[in-house]
Amino acid sequence: MAITGETTIHLNNVSVYYSNKLAVKDVTLPIRKQKITAFIGPSGCGKSTVLRCLNRMNDLVQGARVDGEIIYRDQNLYARNVDPVEVRRRIGMVFQKPNPFPKSIYDNVAYGPRLLGVTRKNQLDEIVERSLRGAALWDEVAGDLKKSGLALSGGQQQRLCIARSIAVEPDVILMDEPCSALDPIATQRIEQLMREELKDYTIVIVTHNMQQAQRASDYTAFYSIRKEAESGGVERRWGVLVEFAETEKLFNSPESGETADYIAGRFG
Amino acid sequence: MSAAESPKKDAFKERLVQRQARGRLWSRLFFASNAFALLTLILLALTIINGAFGYVAVQFRVDPDTLSDRPLETLSEAELGDVLVANAAGRMRVIIRDNFSQVPNDVFTTTPLPAALNVFIPTAWQTLTINELNEEQLLSIITNNLSQEQMYDVVLNNIVQPNVVASWQFFYSLFNRAAIEAEMASEYPAAELIFRSWVTPRFISSPLATEAADTGLRTALLGTLWVIAICVLFSFPLGVGAAIYLEEYADDSFINRLIETNIRNLAGVPSIIYGLLGLTVFVRFLVTITSGQFVGVQSDTGRTILSAGLTLGLLILPVIIINAQEAIRAVPYSIREASYGLGATKWQTTWRQVLPAALPGILTGFILALSRAIGETAPLIVIGGASFISFDPSGPFSRFTVVPLQIYNWTKVPDIEFRNVAAAAIIVLMSLLLIMNSAAIILRNRFSKKLAG
Numbered sequence: 002m003a004i005t006g007e008t009t010i011h012l013n014n015v016s017v018y019y020s021n022k023l024a025v026k027d028v029t030l031p032i033r034k035q036k037i038t039a040f041i042g043p044s045g046c047g048k049s050t051v052l053r054c055l056n057r058m059n060d061l062v063q064g065a066r067v068d069g070e071i072i073y074r075d076q077n078l079y080a081r082n083v084d085p086v087e088v089r090r091r092i093g094m095v096f097q098k099p100n101p102f103p104k105s106i107y108d109n110v111a112y113g114p115r116l117l118g119v120t121r122k123n124q125l126d127e128i129v130e131r132s133l134r135g136a137a138l139w140d141e142v143a144g145d146l147k148k149s150g151l152a153l154s155g156g157q158q159q160r161l162c163i164a165r166s167i168a169v170e171p172d173v174i175l176m177d178e179p180c181s182a183l184d185p186i187a188t189q190r191i192e193q194l195m196r197e198e199l200k201d202y203t204i205v206i207v208t209h210n211m212q213q214a215q216r217a218s219d220y221t222a223f224y225s226i227r228k229e230a231e232s233g234g235v236e237r238r239w240g241v242l243v244e245f246a247e248t249e250k251l252f253n254s255p256e257s258g259e260t261a262d263y264i265a266g267r268f269g
Numbered sequence: 270m271s272a273a274e275s276p277k278k279d280a281f282k283e284r285l286v287q288r289q290a291r292g293r294l295w296s297r298l299f300f301a302s303n304a305f306a307l308l309t310l311i312l313l314a315l316t317i318i319n320g321a322f323g324y325v326a327v328q329f330r331v332d333p334d335t336l337s338d339r340p341l342e343t344l345s346e347a348e349l350g351d352v353l354v355a356n357a358a359g360r361m362r363v364i365i366r367d368n369f370s371q372v373p374n375d376v377f378t379t380t381p382l383p384a385a386l387n388v389f390i391p392t393a394w395q396t397l398t399i400n401e402l403n404e405e406q407l408l409s410i411i412t413n414n415l416s417q418e419q420m421y422d423v424v425l426n427n428i429v430q431p432n433v434v435a436s437w438q439f440f441y442s443l444f445n446r447a448a449i450e451a452e453m454a455s456e457y458p459a460a461e462l463i464f465r466s467w468v469t470p471r472f473i474s475s476p477l478a479t480e481a482a483d484t485g486l487r488t489a490l491l492g493t494l495w496v497i498a499i500c501v502l503f504s505f506p507l508g509v510g511a512a513i514y515l516e517e518y519a520d521d522s523f524i525n526r527l528i529e530t531n532i533r534n535l536a537g538v539p540s541i542i543y544g545l546l547g548l549t550v551f552v553r554f555l556v557t558i559t560s561g562q563f564v565g566v567q568s569d570t571g572r573t574i575l576s577a578g579l580t581l582g583l584l585i586l587p588v589i590i591i592n593a594q595e596a597i598r599a600v601p602y603s604i605r606e607a608s609y610g611l612g613a614t615k616w617q618t619t620w621r622q623v624l625p626a627a628l629p630g631i632l633t634g635f636i637l638a639l640s641r642a643i644g645e646t647a648p649l650i651v652i653g654g655a656s657f658i659s660f661d662p663s664g665p666f667s668r669f670t671v672v673p674l675q676i677y678n679w680t681k682v683p684d685i686e687f688r689n690v691a692a693a694a695i696i697v698l699m700s701l702l703l704i705m706n707s708a709a710i711i712l713r714n715r716f717s718k719k720l721a722g
């Protein structure tokens with residue numbers, strides 16, 4: 002894979018197990034700095050699993066185990082002396098279903114900075130405005146920051162979640178199917194946001210939407226499922242990374258036949 | 270439609286009718302169970318009302334109408350003083366002693382006034398004793414130091430001396446007026462028939478007395494408030510803390526599952542057993558603490574408000590924990606995930622997201638549990654809630670009685686009037702519960718609204 006550019010995160014032979022059951026095997030992958038990387042692949046191939054390893058969200062799952070290395074700023078995220086709380090502050094996350102806190106818009110955005118100990122009102126005000134502008138939501142909610150975050154539309158809620166995550170000024174934003182619960186217009190809004198306001202962030206996005214991957218991302222990683230019959234008719238399945246390339250190359254001239262089949266809609 | 274299809278259609282229609290009929294039957298059954306519950310509630314309310322209101326026959330030693338041409342309660346202090354001098358001049362020393370004495374009765378008449386009384390004494394009388402004052406001077410001590418209301422009570426108790434000689438229940442009073450009047454005429458010709466509500470502000474604010482007409486709930490009510498305060502302080506933090514630990518921190522180990530199962534079982538243990546536990550642990554074993562010796566209180570009994578509050582706290586702890594656990598579990602996982610995703614620690618997530626979101630549920634469960642504690646009698650009998658206490662509790666190390674205990678004691682008194690008193694006390698207790706429950710609902714709605722926007 003002849004890919005140039007600065008790397009923010011490097012995955013080295015990463016395998017993930019849930020209760021000793023292999024879920025994803027041997028993923029090696031660079032995440033490019035200030036670029037958008039898309040994860041695509043059939044359901045259950047481990048896209049979310051890999052994504053959630055990048056900020057150690059999988060630590061919250063009982064019985065989850067990660068082998069291999071995930072290098073971020075010359076540091077293995079899974080080294081013993083690394084605090085997942087610190088990792089998650091630098092590598093933020095936006096989830097599939099918009100999940101604003103049951104609090105006001107202002108408190109939603111101010112939550113992260115407050116966790117870090119920011120208490121001065123004018124400083125918080127400034128962060129809230131900057132973050133909401135950064136998530137292209139400011140103009141819609143500026144007059145009513147006291148309104149509950151849950152009172153917004155789905156698309157607005159998702160942008161609120163993005164504003165919330167950039168309020169702590171992370172390096173990387175992980176997005177797990179951020180548009181799957183949104184209509185096409187709200188989706189377009191988020192894609193535009195990623196290309197414009199968020200262009201200085203390193204973004205990793207999981208998507209089932211081939212057009213979205215093509216439109217929005219610079220690099221694409223295609224995952225697939227490997228199966229193996231076990232004794233007693235049980236099937237063992239795990240995910241693998243099949244191909245990683247610049248998005249344009251992956252979609253126009255994929256190296257692997259499996260990739261070609263998938264993007265042509267022939268399976269998955 | 271072809272001919273082959275129609276029998277099938279009919280079968281469907283027939284089954285549909287049957288299905289709908291079954292649904293209607295069930296909905297009627299459910300309605301019936303609700304109606305039954307409502308009926309029980311109404312019956313309960315009627316029984317209480319029946320006891321708490323009704324005609325009483327009051328016999329006066331002196332008819333109040335002969336004392337003044339206006340109703341007594343509207344007279345001024347001076348006018349009441351005149352009534353006192355005119356009708357009970359000889360009792361004024363006793364009245365002064367009962368209200369202001371601070372020395373033993375046997376030396377009261379020989380002690381100089383400033384030492385004998387706890388009120389202001391003019392300089393001219395500094396060396397005199399009570400027996401050396403004239404009528405006018407005695408009266409001035411009374412009128413100067415008692416309010417109009419107290420004066421009225423003094424006149425009532427010393428001159429009028431009303432005495433309830435018979436009482437009738439509410440519905441009997443309502444429908445059998447003639448029979449009551451006949452009974453009055455033959456049995457108590459001198460008595461006056463008055464419609465009486467046994468629940469009055471006076472009933473709530475008076476201490477315990479031996480006469481049904483004079484007795485009050487203040488001592489027991491204060492006891493209940495004290496006990497509940499201790500119970501809240503003890504059980505809320507402990508219960509919620511335990512629930513947080515079990516839901517957010519404890520892993521799925523054998524020990525933790527054992528603890529949870531035990532808590533669930535403890536919720537079903539009869540309350541009398543908690544009384545025995547409280548007796549052994551708080552009253553006996555921890556007597557130095559529960560009697561207040563450790564802070565220098567001169568007492569050697571552990572049968573105190575503190576023991577009672579802690580025992581009731583233990584009693585409702587399992588229910589609080591279970592309810593709080595449910596409330597915490599009901600907080601969507603996505604909120605926790607979002608919080609962690611922003612770099613919150615476990616404690617920050619719990620404290621800033623999970624608890625506020627769970628608080629309405631926790632509070633509802635807690636207040637329900639507390640309502641149960643307020644009504645508990647059995648464990649407090651074991652702890653030794655005293656049956657006859659006429660002094661108000663002064664703190665956590667006081668002996669005590671509580672409202673349900675007082676109700677229980679009143680129902681045991683052979684005097685039939687005390688049943689009316691018990692009914693009145695039940696109304697007060699129920700009102701207290703109602704107030705608490707409404708407070709809980711208001712609190713919950715306010716929190717929920719804040720959360721949902």
Ligand SMILES: Nc1ncnc2c1ncn2[C@@H]1O[C@H](COP(=O)(O)OP(=O)(O)OP(=O)(O)O)[C@@H](O)[C@H]1O
Pocket residue numbers: 019024043044045046047048049050051062240
């Ligand atoms: N919390 C978990 N506990 C146990 N197994 C899990 C857990 N999360 C995921 N898995 C398993 O790991 C594998 C990969 O799941 P993952 O959610 O990463 O797939 P995905 O590619 O994101 O799928 P989708 O496109 O449907 O979201 C699946 O076989 C799944 O069953």
Ligand SMILES: [Mg+2]
Pocket residue numbers: 048049050177207
């Ligand atoms: Mg997924």
